[in-house]
Amino acid sequence: MRFREIITTPTWETIGPFPSGTRELPFLGSPLAAYSTSSADPDIEFAHRPYNPEETWPSELGNGGRVSWSRFEAKGDWLEISYPDINWDQLRSDHGWSALQYMVLLRTRLTIPKSGHKPLTPILINMLQLSEFAFVQQDADPHTSGPVKWYQGNSYGFGGPAPGLNSTNSINLAAAKFERSLLLEPGAYIMLARAVYDIRQFGDPGPGNPPTIKMSSVNMVHDTEKHVTQLSQEMGAFPSVFSGWLMGEWASVGIRVPEGALETTVIGIGRAEITCKSKNVVEPLKSVLAVEIVSDIRIVPGQTRLIAMRIRQKAPLSPETRILSISIDFQSGGTTRVLEWSIPLHHVTYDNYSNLAAENSHFWITFASPSLITDSHLSHLPAHVSSAMIVPPKRSVRQDAEIPPVLLALHGAGVDVKSSEWGERMPGVPGAWAVLPVGKNEWGEDWHGGSMEDAWTARAAVEVQLGKVGIALSNKTV
Structure with missing residues (x-):
């Protein structure tokens, strides 16, 4: 473009x-x-x-x-x-x-x-x-x-x-x-x-x-003389990789169709591949994870829309994996075309709390917002794919001590969780994990209605995601 x-x-x-x-x-x-x-x-x-x-x-x-x-x-x-x-x-x-x-x-x-x-x-x-x-x-x-x-x-x-x-x-x-x-x-x-x-x-x-x-x-x-539909990579969300596991079952990316162009329908994922650092080669992902679009998504001229993708991971990703490449198939004017989306993978390795205390140890989870209630609902298109920053504890708790509550930290008006120092301001309570929801936007909609539901969905999602790597959280929240 x-x-x-x-x-x-x-x-x-x-x-x-x-x-x-x-x-x-x-x-x-x-x-x-x-x-x-x-x-x-x-x-x-x-x-x-x-x-x-x-x-x-x-x-x-x-x-x-x-x-x-x-x-x-x-x-x-x-x-x-x-x-x-x-x-x-x-x-x-x-x-x-x-x-x-x-x-x-x-x-x-x-x-x-x-x-x-x-x-x-x-x-x-x-x-x-x-x-x-x-x-x-x-x-x-x-x-x-x-x-x-x-x-x-x-x-x-x-x-x-x-x-x-x-x-x-x-x-x-x-x-x-x-x-x-x-x-x-x-x-x-x-x-x-x-x-x-x-x-x-x-x-x-x-x-x-x-x-x-x-x-x-x-x-x-x-x-727009040739190719009118555009991938807007600044939009959407993708989960971090925590000890080999993606911290979310959903991802999203924006697709824009300019005024004057033809209506576009996103119909599926053509292929998904990974690039490894040491081998510097591209490998298919079928044995590790599958990426799919659960239903066709229509985009009219002048509209930019987030395209939700379901991720089903079958095995851990190697720390050597660096880039995930996804081909998005869409139809426009009776012709099928492809958009290429390349995502740099953000790895965080969990061995013990001392490793997590390193700089930039925070990571991102993604989730459907509002939440999809049961596994049978995962075949439905979510209203929104949201995200939250997770800040691990800086110090471990004693083995005989009670696990402290999870910190649910709501950002202030106009604060961008992605680029602010909000995550660094979390109190260093031993063993305490912090969840920093985006709340749908930088203003958090004043933490009413949908944004507050987004916060509680993030709190529930982090428990599920960390359970993949054997980390148990407290059922209490402060």
């Missing part, structure tokens, strides 16, 4: 800041709507409005109750927006932390190139820590061209390489999971955006510091 970056001007022009409550943005229109021409679309009018720092609009955040235009320059893919001239400390003292929350309207310019002989160009849009975005053609008429179609950005910064996987993709990894696939006519556009400073997301700037929005915009042309 080939990508070409769309050149965007580094200058962003903004109007604001305007007050914004928590999570209310999707229900609001443009703050400029009350001041637009009655027959004009306020978003298109904003796109074409001449830049004029003398022009002002009412806002209770501005000095004198008015705000105006500003310009900000992006550095690479990143843009920082702040208003140091506003008396934020005074606003906080009068109204509390909620006065620091604000929204700004932004615009910049870009040109969508032509892609081959297609009338529409397929593109991938990564908008990280930005609420909404839209495209207005440069010649759009505000009186006849509306309404503008807005798309949701990756406001909370979800993303990053999946547990057990290492990515070398050149696309912005922080947003790679949540790219949006669009079809646009080639030509000149004005990109509009709405960005919100949410104190829960960006944190408290502290006295004397202006609240600053940090956002990223990466736009790519999705060249």
Whole structure:
């Protein structure tokens, strides 16, 4: 799959800041709507409005109750927006932390190139820590061209390489999971955006510091002349190998079908092979494990979907095994094609607790979430393949001592278990294993509903997985 970056001007022009409550943005229109021409679309009018720092609009955040235009320059893919001239400390003292929350309207310019002989160009849009975005053609008429179609950005910064996987993709990894696939006519556009400073997301700037929005915009042309269906290796999960045994019966990987492509159906696994370090040869896996897709999975154009795979392991893997290669068969337009997925295997060897105390001794388990109740349900497609980091005890417990409870550690808001130091913060209780569930995403859905069920499913799954290598855990949890 080939990508070409769309050149965007580094200058962003903004109007604001305007007050914004928590999570209310999707229900609001443009703050400029009350001041637009009655027959004009306020978003298109904003796109074409001449830049004029003398022009002002009412806002209770501005000095004198008015705000105006500003310009900000992006550095690479990143843009920082702040208003140091506003008396934020005074606003906080009068109204509390909620006065620091604000929204700004932004615009910049870009040109969508032509892609081959297609009338529409397929593109991938990564908008990280930005609420909404839209495209207005440069010649759009505000009186006849509306309404503008807005798309949701990756406001909370979800993303990053999946547990057990290492990515070398050149696309912005922080947003790679949540790219949006669009079809646009080639030509000149004005990109509009709405960005919100949410104190829960960006944190408290502290006295004397202006609240600053940090956002990223990466736009790519999705060249699809030949092979349109793409493997998104940054998505999904794969279990670690613990003393030769995979710590999970499920794995998943993302598959993307861009807008304008044909519908795709994933139909099965063609082959699975391993590469050994010492022999440097590829061997079939039939005698060791089998990988299967339990039912056909349909992916429509514009969709990215996680593909769940069932793993049945029959014998331990050698420590020499380094890479697992899987061929995923799919059908598109009446033709059967293949996607190749290569997974570097993460080995952890268990001899005694002293070996596990070494650096990076944590490992990953995978499981169906919600759990599949009985073995007969394992032939069903799970709603989601989730994962959890497992942190072994740093010291063993005395043989005559009671096994301590398992530590179920729930991460805080916005914490990425994969790349944070959360695992290193576990208390060193002798004999105590720690389970660090992902909770479906970095925000853990505030540990309600599905994310809390995910946590308890992880707690139950680790007991089953460690039982494969003869490790018994306490039935208590703290």
